[in-house]
Amino acid sequence: MLSTVPVGQKVRLISIQGGRKLIRRLVALGITQGNELEVLHHRGGGVVVGKGGNRVALGVGVADKLEIEVLTDGVL
Numbered sequence: 001m002l003s004t005v006p007v008g009q010k011v012r013l014i015s016i017q018g019g020r021k022l023i024r025r026l027v028a029l030g031i032t033q034g035n036e037l038e039v040l041h042h043r044g045g046g047v048v049v050g051k052g053g054n055r056v057a058l059g060v061g062v063a064d065k066l067e068i069e070v071l072t073d074g075v076l
Contacts, residue, residue, distance in 0.1 A: 003063040005039045011068040018065045029056050
């Protein structure tokens with residue numbers, strides 16, 4: 001779960017366990033399957049992730065629907 005990943009850790013988004021509406025919303029934010037993201041902050045139960053200089057805040061409900069893979073040293 002993305003909400004449990006420590007700050008500074010890089011992850012790869014494997015899949016989105018949500019409906020079409022959630023997937024479209026995330027795509028509009030630039031978050032798609034296969035993207036690498038960095039966990040920047042934890043806010044309440046949510047998380048702020050960074051990708052290519054952009055930051056996106058995700059609530060705990062959305063963060064828990066993202067299946068991720070933790071990257072070691074930024075590379076698998």
